[in-house]
Amino acid sequence: MVSDEVLRTHLQELRRGTVVVASLVALRLPDYGYALLQRLTGHGFPVDANTLYPLLRRLEEQGLLTSEWNTEESRPRKFYRTSEEGERVLQRLLGDLAAVQTSLTDLIEGAQR
């Protein structure tokens, strides 16, 4: 039986890249940091707050997200949304994720034969 620590490390590795994909998908609908965190967690992508907030800024700097301040509510909030560039990158990432899934399925079936 592997230790919880080992399992946790592998799961972390597996999840690391998918946070970017999930964020780009989710932000097709504009949203602010905390609400996005809740949505991702609700859909089975638990992300640490101290990972997500800096990540959003980095994706914005890379031009994959655009942002807009909303000052109508009780506190000012920065709403992010996936840019056109972000959408193009997302398509590539989703394609690659599907390819990984296909290859994995092939491998599993090949191994069972």
Next chain:
Amino acid sequence: MSSLTDRYLAATLRSVPAGRRAEIETELRGSIEDMIDGRRADGRDTEAAEREVLNELGDPAQLAARYADRRLQLIGPAYYLAWERLMKLLLSFIPALVGVVVGLVEASDGNGGGAIGEGISAAIQTAVQIAFWVTLVFAVLERTNTALHLPAWTVDQLREDHVNRQITPVDTVAAIGFLVLVIAYLPIQQFRSFVPGDGHGNLPILDPALWSFWLPFLIAVLVATIGLEVAKFRAGRWTWPLVGVNAVLDLAFAVPVIWLISTDRLLNPDFVHRWEWLSQADNLHNVATFVAVGTALITAWDIIDSAIKAYRNRH
């Protein structure tokens, strides 16, 4: 606004680039308040909720590093191997070299007793300096993300004789270091033997008459032995030609030494007379016999040992 969140924000923003500080502060403060509100909705009181949220966000320095996309390592995987190799290379010989040189300079200045301590201390200081500066340079490279442009690794870099190398670099460096010390000692003892003479400052240990031929000859043999050590290292193992040359050089050194000491011509007569015990004929004879037999045994052992090792290399 409670002071805990304020302090957390201040600690985080301290190391975030100034130009983006205000915007990050507004956004992060909003996110923290959102998170606190979320927990209060679960029935937590404000103070406990704030503590939980800030604990969850973790070390401000780490959060700031993520905002600034800064690395939290002194030397990362891109530079580590280059750092390690350079460090090993420099530390393998420079401190020892500096130590020997400083020790020799100290000894030639007449401070025979302190020479070893000075040499060791200089070697340690050199090692610390090398380690510090090399690490500093690599840490700066890591921070500035400088490309090293090192040639990529290929199979050609595999050392053929790595596994069964008989002569290690350490052996060779130690042997050459010892030879250099002996060669340096021969002229030094002429002027600085640390044995005070009657009138003049210094009594050479070896007979100064030997400088006309034998001492230069012995020095030449020792220099040739350094060449042999280098050749041995490059071959990586004992070969029969090396065994032959080694035997010739060993005998070229040992035979004159044994012959000179047996005929009372090796030691300086003034030096011998300086010591009452040594100047008695029986004692001098015993010392001479001891030196002669010891030299013969060491020489014989060295020649036999090299021959055994060369023999083992025949598959």
